[in-house]
Amino acid sequence: xxxxxxxxxxxxxxxxxxxxxxxxxxxxxxxxxxxxxxxxxxxxxxxxxxxxxxxxxxxxxxxxxxxxxxxxxxxxxxxxxxxxxxxxxxxxxxxxxxxxxxxxxx
Amino acid sequence: xxxxxxxxxxxxxxxxxxxxxxxxxxxxxxxxxxxxxxxxxxxxxxxxxxxxxxxxxxxxxxxxxxxxxxxxxxxxxxxxxxxxxxxxxxxxxxxxxxxxxxxxxxxxxxxxxxxxxxxxxxxxxxxxxxxxxxxxxxxxxxxxxxxxxxxxxxxxxxxxxxxxxxxxxxxxxxxxxxxxxxxxxxxxxxxxxxxxxxxxxxxxxxxxxxxxxxxxxxxxxxxxxxxxxxxxxxxxxxxxxxxxxxxxxxxxxxxxxxxxxxxxxxxxxxxxxxxxxxxxxxxxxxxxxxxxxxxxxxxxxxxxxxxxxxxxxxxxxxxxxxxxxxxxxxxxxxxxxxxxxxxxxxxxxxxxxxxxxxxxxxxxxxxxxxxxxxxxxxxxxxxxxxxxxxxxxxxx
Numbered sequence: 001x002x003x004x005x006x007x008x009x010x011x012x013x014x015x016x017x018x019x020x021x022x023x024x025x026x027x028x029x030x031x032x033x034x035x036x037x038x039x040x041x042x043x044x045x046x047x048x049x050x051x052x053x054x055x056x057x058x059x060x061x062x063x064x065x066x067x068x069x070x071x072x073x074x075x076x077x078x079x080x081x082x083x084x085x086x087x088x089x090x091x092x093x094x095x096x097x098x099x100x101x102x103x104x105x106x
Numbered sequence: 107x108x109x110x111x112x113x114x115x116x117x118x119x120x121x122x123x124x125x126x127x128x129x130x131x132x133x134x135x136x137x138x139x140x141x142x143x144x145x146x147x148x149x150x151x152x153x154x155x156x157x158x159x160x161x162x163x164x165x166x167x168x169x170x171x172x173x174x175x176x177x178x179x180x181x182x183x184x185x186x187x188x189x190x191x192x193x194x195x196x197x198x199x200x201x202x203x204x205x206x207x208x209x210x211x212x213x214x215x216x217x218x219x220x221x222x223x224x225x226x227x228x229x230x231x232x233x234x235x236x237x238x239x240x241x242x243x244x245x246x247x248x249x250x251x252x253x254x255x256x257x258x259x260x261x262x263x264x265x266x267x268x269x270x271x272x273x274x275x276x277x278x279x280x281x282x283x284x285x286x287x288x289x290x291x292x293x294x295x296x297x298x299x300x301x302x303x304x305x306x307x308x309x310x311x312x313x314x315x316x317x318x319x320x321x322x323x324x325x326x327x328x329x330x331x332x333x334x335x336x337x338x339x340x341x342x343x344x345x346x347x348x349x350x351x352x353x354x355x356x357x358x359x360x361x362x363x364x365x366x367x368x369x370x371x372x373x374x375x376x377x378x379x380x381x382x383x384x385x386x387x388x389x390x391x392x393x394x395x396x397x398x399x400x401x402x403x404x405x406x407x408x409x410x411x412x413x414x415x416x417x418x419x420x421x422x423x424x425x426x427x428x429x430x431x432x433x434x435x436x437x438x439x440x441x442x443x444x445x446x447x448x449x450x451x452x453x454x455x456x457x458x459x460x461x462x463x464x465x466x467x468x469x470x471x472x473x474x475x476x477x478x479x480x481x482x483x484x485x486x487x488x489x490x491x492x493x494x495x496x497x498x499x500x501x502x
Contacts, residue, residue: 022165029168041148041151043150070469074477106410
């Protein structure tokens, strides 16, 4: 279990607990985090669950695979610190992670 | 107190509608009627990871029960709507109860097209998977009738479970309604390499016990599953006198010809600028998009911009992502080699404008094309086919 804090597009901060083994996207959708669309439900097919990761956390997350990398490159609001939240499985090690949600996934 | 907003159908469109209504500040009561005993769940995994046993039931559900239980929303699950009384603004349920509505949203979805084959299975909902999965044991034989997305995804899962799989498709090629011939050929090769037996041009005449009888051959099977497309659930709308064509006719805001009744998802027929006509889309993307549009309209907010339709299928280690609508294309351009390996894309153009893409294990082709299709971009076909030109440089 990890407590993860999301900064929603309007600046609202919300902390939620996500069980180990679920993806960050699943936790966000189940808890109604605004701005995580996740249209494909976690199949890495749509790139609508993008989040920004603070620099100090980037190296502590599981690495991107080539599909995630390719999808991210073409996201409209991509930054160097972008990840697809469906591709990050939660573990205790992620406790305290803070993520920023983009203004739009489109 | 005002009558509630009533939603008939508890699939992904309904679930997204409830989420979007909440986000858009809808203050009224919401009542969701669904004929399955389940909370709204994702259907795509039913023929993929859920069927394979790689995804637990609770992870199929879009939202936990707590989301729906919050003040003002009622779930009536395992309850079937029988009739809409427009003059009385109410819905009659099969158990005889009546719900009055302020606004009604039809999210009734679609159902498998049935063939006159008694004893055959279909794959549309959780109960179907529960019935099929125990029969997919190693050494058993499966005949799939229909070589479309559902049939081929099922075939891919089953053969990996050690089942002997034969797919019978009546058209001359696989997935003929959705993709071009190059892609059909690729999937025939892919399934052949993985041990699935495919017979195209195979018209099934009947099912005699566990024997599938075709015109010129017959196949014995421990289980027969039909994947022959879907038909929209439009009966409630039609009986209520709403305009129905191939689906329930809705305007750009997903409103039917009754101003207090909306329809969203697989059951609708809506005008699409990309093709310049009305059509019905069976896809998660369409269900979610129409739900967001309807929620905005109900709340008097500006609707989100319409996106390029897209779809995906996972079979074996191959993810195909499709964007746009290829109907009416006058040119198809192949990028990469579809005859070897498992990675290529086919672009579809009309009068030089990119209108669709089928991207096989090609995320960049899919993502970039989605943008270019939305821009109605004219792209040099030679550049599209040239692997030396990166997709991000494709904008002329």
